[in-house]
Each structure stands twice: as structure tokens, then as C-alpha cells.
Amino acid sequence: MSIDVDLKEFSRGFKTKKNILAQSLALFSSKGFKATTVRDIANSVGVKQSALYNHFKNKDEILETLVEELMTSAIANIFISKDNVSDRLQGKSLLLSISTTFKLISFDIKNEALFKLLIQEIYNNERVREIYSEYFYQTNVKKLSSLLFEMMQNDIIKSNDPLILANEFFAPLFFYQMQISLFKQDKKSTSAMVSLFEKHVDFFWDNIKS
Amino acid sequence: MSIDVDLKEFSRGFKTKKNILAQSLALFSSKGFKATTVRDIANSVGVKQSALYNHFKNKDEILETLVEELMTSAIANIFISKDNVSDRLQGKSLLLSISTTFKLISFDIKNEALFKLLIQEIYNNERVREIYSEYFYQTNVKKLSSLLFEMMQNDIIKSNDPLILANEFFAPLFFYQMQISLFKQDKKSTSAMVSLFEKHVDFFWDNIKS
DNA sequence: ATATATAATGAACATTTGTTCATATAGAAT
DNA sequence: ATTCTATATGAACAAATGTTCATTATATAT
Structure with missing residues (x-):
């Protein structure tokens, strides 16, 4: 050979x-x-x-x-990226890890372009909507839901609808990602946005921990 | 005459x-x-x-x-719409009122069209970004921040960064609005989305109340 | 009823745009 | 070095697009 x-x-x-x-x-x-x-x-x-x-x-x-x-981009595989997420980590550390990954993705140039493409074409392109819905939204929400459900079983967090919690967790991350891309578009400083990802986890964890 | x-x-x-x-x-x-x-x-x-x-x-x-x-659309004037918001109401009722207004707006046909226009043009049109930033984002966040700050003074809610709280409150509302418009695009049922606006207030209030 | 201002039409235009194809060129294999 | 395949070029095309303008129609005021 x-x-x-x-x-x-x-x-x-x-x-x-x-x-x-x-x-x-x-x-x-x-x-x-x-x-x-x-x-x-x-x-x-x-x-x-x-x-x-x-x-x-x-x-x-x-x-x-x-x-x-x-589909192969970072957000679609947020739970696969890095070794840490959902394996070793638990509780707040796990959430912080997800949030941090999200933050890094938001500041990544290639990913920022893909994100802007997604937003601009999502209403015109059915396939884009499909990918967003299936690979961006559902996969991540379901995965986080089940992790949160586990935490409830182990009395680490309070009992609640895991799906609602997952939405509440991801919504601000999505929102901040959008804000960052808009700030960059106008060449505004995004330095103030950096801490928001951790502060969100603090806020969120305070609400759900038992 | x-x-x-x-x-x-x-x-x-x-x-x-x-x-x-x-x-x-x-x-x-x-x-x-x-x-x-x-x-x-x-x-x-x-x-x-x-x-x-x-x-x-x-x-x-x-x-x-x-x-x-x-600029004259509903979201830009969410605090002005209705008589209720920010005048008579306080605490959780106030937040619920805002969230409900947001929900109604999200299901309003005219507003849905304006929202989709906003999203699609926000990266291409500087004026759209300006209006979003000034009239949609900043106005509402500042207004809510000051209301939350008052509540802190009156010991109705726990002390915290009012700006962070305002972001945490609005982000899911924005996210749900986007989800609704996407569901409608694919003619999917949005009935499950209706309750999310109230559940968000429940979740949020539980976290901030003293 | 007639005059006047306002709005709609039909036809045309110069550009822009996506795409094709015959030809030329370069790189890899023999 | 020669052949062959893969890639790039130049020129051209038909269709689509935004816009203009002279003309016609419509409504309103006199």
C-alpha cells in the first residue's frame, strides 16, 4: 500500500x-x-x-x-464541545460551563458570521428554520432539561418544569449573543457584555438551587 | 369658519x-x-x-x-400602552402586566410583521439598529430598571443590579416573541407558547422577591 | 358643466444580475 | 515531454429590476 x-x-x-x-x-x-x-x-x-x-x-x-x-457549527454542538460539559461537572459548575462556552462562541468570528446568516435568512429559508429548530433549539433544550431533571432527582435543585427552566436558561444567552453581534456591527465596545454570561448563571442558579 | x-x-x-x-x-x-x-x-x-x-x-x-x-409601534411604547403599567400596579402584578402586554403584542398581526421586518433588516439597515437600540432596548430596560430599583428601596424585592435584572426579565420575552413568529411561519401551533409569558414572570418573581 | 389638480397607465429605458459556453491555461499523470 | 483532466477566462445572453415620463383618467372645486 x-x-x-x-x-x-x-x-x-x-x-x-x-x-x-x-x-x-x-x-x-x-x-x-x-x-x-x-x-x-x-x-x-x-x-x-x-x-x-x-x-x-x-x-x-x-x-x-x-x-x-x-449543523456542524458550535452552537448546534454546544454540549459536545469541550470535554467538560455534562460529563464531570454538576450543578452550577455545569451551567457555568455551558454559559462560558456560549460566550466564547458569541465572540468567535466564524460563528458570529454563521449566526448573522442564520438570523437574516431564518424567515426566508425553510431549511435554516429547520436547522435552527432541530439542532440549535430542541437538541440543546432537551439535553439541558434532562440534566436539570437529574439534578431535581438528586435534590440539588428545586422541583420545577425542566423545559421551562431550560428555556429560561437559554433565552438570555441567545439574547446576549444577538446583542454582541449588533454591538460589533456598529463597532461599539462589547466589553460590558462579557460579564453578563456569568451574572446570568448566578441569577439563574440562585433561583433554582434547593 | x-x-x-x-x-x-x-x-x-x-x-x-x-x-x-x-x-x-x-x-x-x-x-x-x-x-x-x-x-x-x-x-x-x-x-x-x-x-x-x-x-x-x-x-x-x-x-x-x-x-x-x-418607533410608534407597540414594543417601543410598551410602558405607555394600557393605563395599568407602572402606574397603579406594583411588584409582581406590574411585571405580569408587562409580560402580558408583550404576549399580546407578539400575537398581534401588524406587530408581528414589524418584528420580522426589524429582524431581517437589522444587520443591513443602520437606522433599524438605531431604533431597536434606542426605542426598543434602552428605553424599556431603563424604565424597568428604575421601577425595580424603587422596589428594592421599598424592600419588595432583594437588592441586586437593576440593569441585570431588567435584562433577565426582557430576554425571555424577546426570545418567546421570536419563537412565536417562527412557529407561525411554519404554521405550527403556538398554543403552548401562551403560558410561557406567565410562567416566566412566576420564575422571575420567585428569584427577586424578598 | 367646465376647469383644475391629483392619481393611474403604458411603454420604454438603462442597469444589474445570474448563468452559459467556447476557449485558454495550468497541474498531474503517463 | 506529452497527454489529459481540472480549473480559469472573456464575452455574451436573456431576464429581472428600479425608475422615468408623456399621456390618460378620475375626482374635486368653481
């Missing part, structure tokens, strides 16, 4: 394809999909428009590819 | 102008501004495209007019 597998990842074509996606994400997230032209994309990539069609069937397929990336 | 003031509100032109705005709001909020064509608008209004230009300088001016409507 020889080792010279012709890995596509190093081919010229693969590099431009990756570049097209990166530049498109940047453009779609800042101007919106409809307002971005294929000429915009080509210019950003440093290539003529016709070259794009060697890598994607059309403009829509570029969006579709990016939209599918949402 | 005669009474036959020529009220513009009853003129033919005023009616179509109002209609153009109504149809444009419906279209912008469902397809997005950029994806809506002047032919779309004209068709919805039941008029030829050229007629639009008797009432608005161009397509942008239609959007601008709608955007300014955001």
Missing part, C-alpha cells in the same frame, strides 16, 4: 472552493444573501465570476452549502 | 398610499426588502408599478417610512 493518496484537500480546486465559501459567508452575513451578487463573491475570491460555476451549480448552492455548515 | 376641511385622510391618494405601506410591510416582512420587487408591491396593491412613484420617491423611501413606524 502506497501512501500517496491524492487528497483533494490539497488540490487547487479545493482551495478555491473553500475560499468561495469563506468569502460568501462573509458577504452573506454582512449584506444578506439576496443583496450579494456573484460578482461580489468573485471579486472577494480574486477570480472571475464564471469560475464560481466550476465549483457550484449556482448561487443558491453556495448558500445551501453554508446553511448545512450550521 | 366652515367645517369642510379637506382632510387628506379621505382622499383617494391617501388611501392608496396607506395601502402601499400595508402591502409593502406584508411583503418585506415575509420575503425581505431586497427580494421584494416594486412589481410585487404594485400587484398586491392592485395598481401598476409606475403609480407607486406618485406616492413615494422610490422603493427605499417606502422602507424608510415603514422603519420609522417601528
Whole structure:
């Protein structure tokens, strides 16, 4: 067996394809999909428009590819990211870990772009809504619900509807993430937002602990 | 003095102008501004495209007019709406009143359209961001903060950072409003969402009451 | 009833936009 | 070095889009 597998990842074509996606994400997230032209994309990539069609069937397929990336993005896998969450940690530490992960994601450039894409296309694109609902919302709420339910069984927290609690926990995190992206859009300072993630956990934990 | 003031509100032109705005709001909020064509608008209004230009300088001016409507919309004036809020009521009743107003707004058709317009244009339109930040966010958060601060003075609730509390109170309301608009988009049932507004107040009040 | 101001129409326009395709070029395999 | 495949280019296209304007129709005031 020889080792010279012709890995596509190093081919010229693969590099431009990756570049097209990166530049498109940047453009779609800042101007919106409809307002971005294929000429915009080509210019950003440093290539003529016709070259794009060697890598994607059309403009829509570029969006579709990016939209599918949402599934593998950070928020969709917030419970998988890092080793800590939901394994070793318990109680408040667990919640703090989730919140901190959320905070880091909110300040991550790539993720910020995906988030803005999500928000801007969620009403126009059914697939985006599907992914948001299934992978962003439901997965995380269900997972947290069951963790909270466990804590109730172990008398670590007060008895309550776990689904309501999970919503109450995530809503501010989502809200803060949105606020951060809006502040950045206007180049406002986001330093005051940093502490909000921990303060939320403090507030939340005080309410649910037994 | 005669009474036959020529009220513009009853003129033919005023009616179509109002209609153009109504149809444009419906279209912008469902397809997005950029994806809506002047032919779309004209068709919805039941008029030829050229007629639009008797009432608005161009397509942008239609959007601008709608955007300014955001300021006089319900969320921007949540504390003014109804007689109850912040006047007679105190403590939990006050919070419940705000939350209920928010719920009613979330289910109001006109407001839902404005909300969707806001969300879709907030990253592209600086004026939208300005209005959101000033009239939606800051006004309400400051007002609630000061009300909460009063409650702290009167030992009705525990001492805490009023700004944090205001954020924690509004974030889930905003989140639920967004969820409702998304559910409606997919024609999913929103009946389960109704109770969330009250449950949020229960949860929140339990945490802050002394 | 006639004149006047207001609003709607039809047709056209210059741009912009997404896409195609024949041709040229570069990189990899032989 | 030559062949072959993958990628990039240039030019062109049809369709869509925002806007204009001369003309016609409609309502209101005289």
C-alpha cells in the first residue's frame, strides 16, 4: 500500500472552493444573501465570476452549502464541545460551563458570521428554520432539561418544569449573543457584555438551587 | 369658519398610499426588502408599478417610512400602552402586566410583521439598529430598571443590579416573541407558547422577591 | 358643466444580475 | 515531454429590476 493518496484537500480546486465559501459567508452575513451578487463573491475570491460555476451549480448552492455548515457549527454542538460539559461537572459548575462556552462562541468570528446568516435568512429559508429548530433549539433544550431533571432527582435543585427552566436558561444567552453581534456591527465596545454570561448563571442558579 | 376641511385622510391618494405601506410591510416582512420587487408591491396593491412613484420617491423611501413606524409601534411604547403599567400596579402584578402586554403584542398581526421586518433588516439597515437600540432596548430596560430599583428601596424585592435584572426579565420575552413568529411561519401551533409569558414572570418573581 | 389638480397607465429605458459556453491555461499523470 | 483532466477566462445572453415620463383618467372645486 502506497501512501500517496491524492487528497483533494490539497488540490487547487479545493482551495478555491473553500475560499468561495469563506468569502460568501462573509458577504452573506454582512449584506444578506439576496443583496450579494456573484460578482461580489468573485471579486472577494480574486477570480472571475464564471469560475464560481466550476465549483457550484449556482448561487443558491453556495448558500445551501453554508446553511448545512450550521449543523456542524458550535452552537448546534454546544454540549459536545469541550470535554467538560455534562460529563464531570454538576450543578452550577455545569451551567457555568455551558454559559462560558456560549460566550466564547458569541465572540468567535466564524460563528458570529454563521449566526448573522442564520438570523437574516431564518424567515426566508425553510431549511435554516429547520436547522435552527432541530439542532440549535430542541437538541440543546432537551439535553439541558434532562440534566436539570437529574439534578431535581438528586435534590440539588428545586422541583420545577425542566423545559421551562431550560428555556429560561437559554433565552438570555441567545439574547446576549444577538446583542454582541449588533454591538460589533456598529463597532461599539462589547466589553460590558462579557460579564453578563456569568451574572446570568448566578441569577439563574440562585433561583433554582434547593 | 366652515367645517369642510379637506382632510387628506379621505382622499383617494391617501388611501392608496396607506395601502402601499400595508402591502409593502406584508411583503418585506415575509420575503425581505431586497427580494421584494416594486412589481410585487404594485400587484398586491392592485395598481401598476409606475403609480407607486406618485406616492413615494422610490422603493427605499417606502422602507424608510415603514422603519420609522417601528418607533410608534407597540414594543417601543410598551410602558405607555394600557393605563395599568407602572402606574397603579406594583411588584409582581406590574411585571405580569408587562409580560402580558408583550404576549399580546407578539400575537398581534401588524406587530408581528414589524418584528420580522426589524429582524431581517437589522444587520443591513443602520437606522433599524438605531431604533431597536434606542426605542426598543434602552428605553424599556431603563424604565424597568428604575421601577425595580424603587422596589428594592421599598424592600419588595432583594437588592441586586437593576440593569441585570431588567435584562433577565426582557430576554425571555424577546426570545418567546421570536419563537412565536417562527412557529407561525411554519404554521405550527403556538398554543403552548401562551403560558410561557406567565410562567416566566412566576420564575422571575420567585428569584427577586424578598 | 367646465376647469383644475391629483392619481393611474403604458411603454420604454438603462442597469444589474445570474448563468452559459467556447476557449485558454495550468497541474498531474503517463 | 506529452497527454489529459481540472480549473480559469472573456464575452455574451436573456431576464429581472428600479425608475422615468408623456399621456390618460378620475375626482374635486368653481
